[in-house]
Amino acid sequence: MLVWSRWGRGGLWALLALIVGVFYVLPLAVIALASVAGEWNGMLPRALTLANYAGVLHGDSGGQLRVSLVTGAVASAIALVVGTWAAIALRAIAPAPRRLLDILFFVPSAVPSVSIGLGLLVAFSQPPVLLNGTVAIVVIAHLVLVSAFSYGNVSAGLARLSPEFEEVAASLGARPGYRLRHVTLPLIQPYLIAAFSLSFAMSMGELGATAMVYPPGWVTMPVGIFALTDRGDVFQAAALTMLLALSTLVVLVGLSLVPTRSSNR
Amino acid sequence: MTAVAALAPAAAPPDRGGFMIVPPLLVLAALFFYPLALIATQSVTLASGALDAGTYAKVLSGTLFLSALTHTVEIALAATAGCLLLGFAMSLILTFVPFPGARLVARLIDLFIALPTFLIAVALTFIYGSAGIFNMSIMQATGATEPPIDFLYSMPGVILAEITVYTPFIMRPLLAAFSLIETAQIEVASSLGARAWRIVRQVILPAAQPALLAGGSLCLLLTVNEFGIVFFIGAKGVMTLPLLVYGKAIQEDDYTTACVIAVVNVALSLALYALYRVLVARAGAGRGRR
Numbered sequence: 001m002l003v004w005s006r007w008g009r010g011g012l013w014a015l016l017a018l019i020v021g022v023f024y025v026l027p028l029a030v031i032a033l034a035s036v037a038g039e040w041n042g043m044l045p046r047a048l049t050l051a052n053y054a055g056v057l058h059g060d061s062g063g064q065l066r067v068s069l070v071t072g073a074v075a076s077a078i079a080l081v082v083g084t085w086a087a088i089a090l091r092a093i094a095p096a097p098r099r100l101l102d103i104l105f106f107v108p109s110a111v112p113s114v115s116i117g118l119g120l121l122v123a124f125s126q127p128p129v130l131l132n133g134t135v136a137i138v139v140i141a142h143l144v145l146v147s148a149f150s151y152g153n154v155s156a157g158l159a160r161l162s163p164e165f166e167e168v169a170a171s172l173g174a175r176p177g178y179r180l181r182h183v184t185l186p187l188i189q190p191y192l193i194a195a196f197s198l199s200f201a202m203s204m205g206e207l208g209a210t211a212m213v214y215p216p217g218w219v220t221m222p223v224g225i226f227a228l229t230d231r232g233d234v235f236q237a238a239a240l241t242m243l244l245a246l247s248t249l250v251v252l253v254g255l256s257l258v259p260t261r262s263s264n265r
Numbered sequence: 266m267t268a269v270a271a272l273a274p275a276a277a278p279p280d281r282g283g284f285m286i287v288p289p290l291l292v293l294a295a296l297f298f299y300p301l302a303l304i305a306t307q308s309v310t311l312a313s314g315a316l317d318a319g320t321y322a323k324v325l326s327g328t329l330f331l332s333a334l335t336h337t338v339e340i341a342l343a344a345t346a347g348c349l350l351l352g353f354a355m356s357l358i359l360t361f362v363p364f365p366g367a368r369l370v371a372r373l374i375d376l377f378i379a380l381p382t383f384l385i386a387v388a389l390t391f392i393y394g395s396a397g398i399f400n401m402s403i404m405q406a407t408g409a410t411e412p413p414i415d416f417l418y419s420m421p422g423v424i425l426a427e428i429t430v431y432t433p434f435i436m437r438p439l440l441a442a443f444s445l446i447e448t449a450q451i452e453v454a455s456s457l458g459a460r461a462w463r464i465v466r467q468v469i470l471p472a473a474q475p476a477l478l479a480g481g482s483l484c485l486l487l488t489v490n491e492f493g494i495v496f497f498i499g500a501k502g503v504m505t506l507p508l509l510v511y512g513k514a515i516q517e518d519d520y521t522t523a524c525v526i527a528v529v530n531v532a533l534s535l536a537l538y539a540l541y542r543v544l545v546a547r548a549g550a551g552r553g554r555r
Contacts, residue, residue, distance in 0.1 A: 002357075002361035002362055002455060002464060002465075003361075003362050003455075003461050004455065008461070009362055012358050012362050013358070013362070015358070016354075016355060016358045016359070016370070019351065020355070020370055020373070020374070023351070023428070024373060024374055024377065024429065025373075026388075026392060027385055027388030027389065027392065027429065028388070030388050030392050030398065031384065031387060040391075040398070040401075041401050041405070042401055042402050043402045044398075082289045082292050082293075083289075085285075085288065085289045086286065086289035086290070086293075088285075089283075089285035089286040089289065090286060092283045092285065092286075093286060094283075101286065101290070103542070104290075104293065105293065107297075107535070107538070108293075109538075110486060110534050110535055110538035110541075111301070111531055111534055112490035112492070112506070112510075112527075112530055113492060113507070114507040114508075114510045114511050114527075115301075115304065115507070115510060115527040115531050116297070118304060118510055118514055118520075118523055118524065119297075119300025119301050119304045119527075120296075121514065121520075122300065122304060122520065122524065123300035124300075140296055143296065144296050147293070198379075201379040201380075204381065205380065205382065205383075205384075205493075207381070207383060207492060207496065208492035208493065208496075208511070211492075211496070211511060211515070212511065212514065212515060222381055222383065222493070225383070225387070226383075226496065226497065229387065229390075229497065234391070238387065238391070241384055241387050244381060244384075245380050245381070245384060248379060248380070249379070252379060
């Protein structure tokens with residue numbers, strides 16, 4: 001306890017309540033309330049309705065939920081495979097080149113998303129590969145943006161992994177492929193799940209690169225939300241934002257409940 | 266062979282096959298470095314196909330670019346300062362003046378890392394926007410015809426939104442650093458009559474410094490790269506580098522100019538990323554020494 005006086009403590013708690021209330025609770029509460037508001041001209045909405053949700057689910061936005069979920073799942077899955085592969089393969093490399101390669105795999109996280117989108121547009125609007133206007137370019141943009149986080153999470157897991165398990169397995173004659181499937185990957189499973197979860201959450205909320213590359217037939221929720229606010233359909237925008245946040249959280253909570261080996265024991 | 270084996274200590278099991286790194290490296294090269302290189306090439310290519318660095322001179326001296334660069338840096342610095350202040354204050358109270366539910370509050374704030382950044386921008390327009398709850402209430406009460414609160418659609422609005430969104434990124438490493446401080450040390454100091462402020466300055470702040478530097482530099486990087494918040498708030502006159510890249514490429518179809526600005530933006534981001542890596546490495550080394 002840093003502060004002993006009752007007044008001092010009370011004052012600090014009041015300060016914290018004020019900060020958390022103004023910066024975090026109020027925005028969440030307001031957007032949740034706006035998503036069920038029929039009309040709102042004062043402190044509180046005049047009427048509550050589910051029409052906004054019905055509107056976004058039946059209109060264009062229903063498809064956008066599916067587009068976002070598919071893009072997020074596919075991009076995160078590929079990023080997980082590539083990132084895990086890279087992190088595991090890097091362990092066989094000598095320390096000096098390994099440090100350099102490690103930085104290379106992290107660099108995509110430092111580049112602004114809009115520039116990643118611009119690069120993909122420039123690169124794949126000309127031969128040899130034409131992808132402009134396809135679904136693939138959106139998935140690739142998301143894959144590039146989340147790849148560093150997948151890689152980072154898996155390498156953090158591998159760094160904490162005690163080498164003895166793999167050494168014992170190897171000394172018992174387990175071949176590398178068997179060792180990978182039955183020893184290494186199960187041991188770092190929590191990190192694999194964390195990597196996928198973070199990638200998925202980032203992909204669901206991605207806007208900068210998507211705005212650069214999306215074709216008219218593959219509109220993600222963030223792009224759809226922007227279109228709604230731009231049109232002035234603010235309550236439907238709030239409903240779609242809530243839908244985006246809730247669907248992300250449902251997937252994250254679901255993934256956190258996946259039983260792992262360490263929790264079974 | 267023996268030398269290599271000696272160099273690769275227990276950390277790596279005897280996996281041979283460094284060539285296994287090639288497939289993921291090819292993916293990275295094809296989907297990230299190749300497009301990045303093409304941005305650089307395109308930035309010195311004229312519409313006619315001729316190579317010319319003249320676009321740089323023209324773009325970089327233009328008022329639009331200069332104001333975007335200034336805005337980007339100002340917003341990033343102000344938002345990062347705000348995040349550091351807010352994150353430090355909240356982490357301090359949550360850790361050292363705890364109360365039942367303190368963990369829950371920390372979880373709530375951490376939740377924002379998983380949410381899209383523009384969510385806050387949408388929420389703020391409902392609260393402080395021209396048709397938001399405060400303005401509508403005040404206008405109804407006073408009969409004013411103009412919204413009295415109008416900071417949202419300018420720099421302060423963008424900065425407020427970014428502080429909200431990026432403070433959790435400061436708090437994560439800070440709460441971890443605070444959890445390593447021996448509470449007994451603080452109990453003794455404060456029971457001996459040391460003033461809280463003195464303990465913060467002499468014990469807590471030095472221990473938190475590496476986390477603050479690492480978190481602050483990450484915040485700078487993220488706020489320089491931020492697109493969604495500025496895009497959604499749609500503040501007139503607040504043009505940032507990512508927004509300018511988007512505007513030039515998508516709205517004006519001027520790819521050469523967009524690429525020139527993207528090169529500058531990427532260079533700035535990479536410099537900040539290098540700073541972040543250095544500070545994180547130093548924070549890690551500092552922890553190792555203790």
